[in-house]
Amino acid sequence: MRYLLMMRATGFTEAGMNPGGTYKEAVKAYRQSLAKAGVLLAAEELRPSSAGIRVVYLSGGDAPEVRPGPFPIEQGLIAGITLIDVDTEEEALNWALRMPIPxxxxxxxxxxxxxxxxxxxxxxxxxxxxxxxxxxxLQL
Amino acid sequence: MRFMMIVKATTDSEAGVLPSQELIDAMQKYNEELVKAGVMLAADGLHSSANAVRISYPEPGGKPKLVDGPFTEAKEMIAGYTLIEVKSREEALEWALRMPDPHGFGQGEIELRQVFEFEELLGDPESRAKEEELRRQAQESKKA
Amino acid sequence: MSVSQTHRTIDTIWRMESPKLIAGLTRMVRDVGLAEDLAQDALVIALDRWPSSGIPDKPGAWLMTTAKRRALDLLRRNKLRDQKYVEIAREIDLYTEDDIDRALDGEIEDDLLRLIFMTCHPVLSQDARVALTLRLLCGLTTDEIARSFLIAESTVAQRIVRAKRTLNMEKVPFEVPAGKELGERLSTVLEVIYLMFNEGYSATSGQSWTRPLLCQEALRLGRVLAAIAPGEPEAHGLVALMEIQSSRLKTRINAQGEPILLMDQNRALWDQLLIRRGLAALERAQRLGRTLGPYALQASITACHAVARTPSDTDWIRIAALYEALLRQTPSPIVELNRAVAIGMAFGPAYGLQLVEELNKEPSLQGYHLLPSVRGDLLEKLGRLEEASAEFERAAAMTRNVQEQALLFRRAAECKQEGERT
Incomplete structure (x- = not known):
């Protein structure tokens, strides 16, 4: 079973604030344990949404609106993703609970x-x- | 990649002197190793030059000239070959180094030659170069 | 030799020897991942020592001895800490230095065979079997494997990590299966090898140089298998199939990279050496005296094409008989259709059509676009062009493959044009 773990964006991640060395070490160690367990498929950090773009198709309209960020945090903004392949939902949840937070x-x-x-x-x-x-x- | 390991003739092979049983056994074992490694394509021994014929074209556009054996320069003649399919020139060299001394009394010589692949003879230089570049890149990234 | 030259040589030697190393070590430590690590340790030591001491006369034996000594050390140190090692170490205590130095070829071969059965174990997913076999038995790097299948290197790496864990967790034994199990398990092994070969042979994905690499590695592994399990006719059958298919590797793609049909290929350029080898392998399968299995049968069919100097020399009657035999062994719609085609070629399209009409009634073949394709082809040969055109259009409607659709529509149009002319 594949699960996507999405780190929610916060005011801090949007402001590009450095989370500090301890956190970074913890993230590195976490990724290594994911890899060692053979469940890691991908782990990526997203840049703040100020560097992002939204392509919006309004109802009834033809051409989409293209809007640059930053975007409101409340609208389900994410700051990072981790993709894992596990055997049960419980396993996925356990890994999510182990994810380090700043x-x-x-x-x-x-x-x-x-x-x-x-x-x-x-x-x-x-x-x-x-x-x-x-x-x-048949010459196909 | 295909390589040919050419075993050179010796004065003994030219005189029809058979190799020792020990050497025959060692060569047999070596050939078995090649088979078990999945790299053996073909292996053959050649008769001495006693009944050989040489055809040459001394005049461009002219008729061929025929000369009957035996020929004198043993060292320049072929007594046998082994054809192998391997991943690299280095691997071919390794296998060639593992072949038993084909003579045992000082005249043993093995020559290693790469066999032309079909594309090399007929492919255009650009696509050949591209393929070589990819191979080189793959080797580099492997080492990194 | 410069140090870098020596390193390249050591790397080459290690690639040649690593499957045997890993096999021998797995027998000692019962853990394929640990075996690979120990083999790598021996490589590191060789890289360190050989540039100065020179490359030993028997580098394979040197690596095996070094790796096994490290394994012994590891086991003796760990036996107090890990229950698993206690059990293994108990047996290891019986190992002497002589045992390590003894390079019994038969033993190494048996271990290699055990390793192949392990990497192809059905408890692993098919993808995992392929990745692990390519890694441990063919010595391909994760990068090479990733490029061959157009997937991310990290995916391959994870697949291999999990495969090793699964083998440990399921306590898969390091053995050659016996009795009734052997036939089934051997099929799995052959399937993995042929899957690799096919990927290389027919793949349109992957970079251009990966295709021949996969074919060669699969063929090589197949030859190894047939050499260490010579009593298995299907192993020889698979080798025969791959040797003969390989003989066409250079003639099946034109300069623009487009495939050339079998009947249009320049047969003078088929590699006769590989064809001879394939026929010899087929003969070895036949000499074992049992009825031919599916791989040997498929090899026999492809051999019929290989020995025909021109397309019109093809022994279609024999091919039809071989498909009949294959049908009895592994019935499937594809085999049915291939047999119908062969019968059409052997006895005339009317007979082929008869067979196809019967197949048309099969519920399992409804919606299979190749059925109307074959029907259309036979109708065209019988001059029933309007019907043929309709069949090709029907087939085109059944397939979602855009390329095939276009080609089927083209055949339909050609029939229509021809029909209007007469």
Whole structure:
């Protein structure tokens, strides 16, 4: 099961404030433990939304509005993502609970969302090869 | 990448003197190693030059000239070859170094030559260069 | 030799020896991840010592000895701390220095075979089996694996980490399966190897140099398997299939990178050396005296094409018989259709059409676009052009593949044009 862990943006992250060395060390250690457990797919920090752009399609309109940030924090803004692949929801939650948070920067939060499963059918290479042969014969 | 390991002729091989049983066994074992490593493509021994024929074209556009063996310069002749498929020139060299001394009495010589791949002969220089660049980059990033 | 030259040589030697190292070490420490680490340790020591001491005469044995000594040390130090090691160390205590130096070839081969069965274990996902096998048995770097399948290197790295953990957690034994299990497990191994080969052979993704790399590695691993398990006809069958398919690697793509149909390829450029090797492997499979399995049958079919000097020399009757045999072993719509095509080529399109009409009634084949494609092809050959055109259009409507759609529409249009002319 794949889960996206989203770090909510705060006034501090939007202001680009340096969270301090201890936090950074903690994040590094956290990512390493994710990797060691073999669950880490991706972990990225987003730049403040002042560097972002929104493409908005208003109802009924044709061309979208393109607006540069910064955007309001209350509108579900995120500051970072961590993508993991685990066996249970409990495991995902445990990892979310272990995520380090910067101290002294007010309230912050993490949202967990499960990703849609990609249907992974085990491939039979012989069938694939024979299908390729048939298509070749049919000039497809 | 394909490489040919050429075993040079010796005065003994030219005289039809068979190699010692020890050498035969060692070569057999070596060939088995190549097979078990999945790199062996083909291996053959050649008869001495006693019944060989040399065809040369001394005059451009002219008729060929035929000369019957045996020929004298043993060292310049081929007694056998082994064709292998490997990942790199270094790997080919490793295998060549593992081949037993093909003579054992001072005339043993193995020559390692790369075999032309189809694309090299017919591909355009640009795409060849591109492929080589990619290979080089991959090797560099591997080392980093 | 300069230090950097020596390092490149050591790297080469390690790539050649690492599968055997990892296999031998896994038998000692029962942990594939730990085995890989110990093998890497030996490499580090070699990189440190060999530039000054020179490369040893038997570098493989040197690496194995060094790695096993480190394994012994590790186990003896840890046995007091870790219960798992206590059990292993108990056996290890019986190991003497002689045991380490003894390079019994048979033993190393058995270990290699055990390792292949382990990396291809069904408890792992198919993707994990492929990644782990390419890593441990073919010595490909995570970067090379990632580029071959057009996925992120981190994904490959994680896949491999988790695969090793799963093998540990599930306590997968380091052994060659026996009895009834062997057939099934061997199929899994062959499937992984052929999957790698196919990826390289037919992939349109991945960078251009990764395709031949995958083909070569799969073929090489297949040859190794057939050499260390010579009593398994399907191993020889798979090797035969891959050798013969490889013989066409250079002729199946034109200068623009577009595929050339089998019947249009320049057969003079098919690699005869590989074809000979394939036929020899097929013969080894046949000599083992059992009815041919699916890989050997598929190899036999592709061999029919390989030995035909021109397309009109193709022994379609034999091919039809081979598909019949394949159908009995592994029935599937694709095999049915291929057989219909072969029968059409062998006995005339009317017979092929007869078969296809029967297949048309099969519920499992409804919605499969290749069925009307084949029907259209046979109708065209019989001169029933209007019907053929309709079938090709029907097939085009069934597939979501834009490229195939276009080609099917083109065949439909060609039939229509031809029909209007007559």
């Amino acid at each position: 101290s002294g920067q007010g309230s912050c939060g993490i949202e967990l969302r499960r990703l849609e499963d990609r249907a992974v059918h085990p491939r039979d290479p012989r069938q694939t090869a024979m299908e390729a042969e048939l298509k070749d014969y």
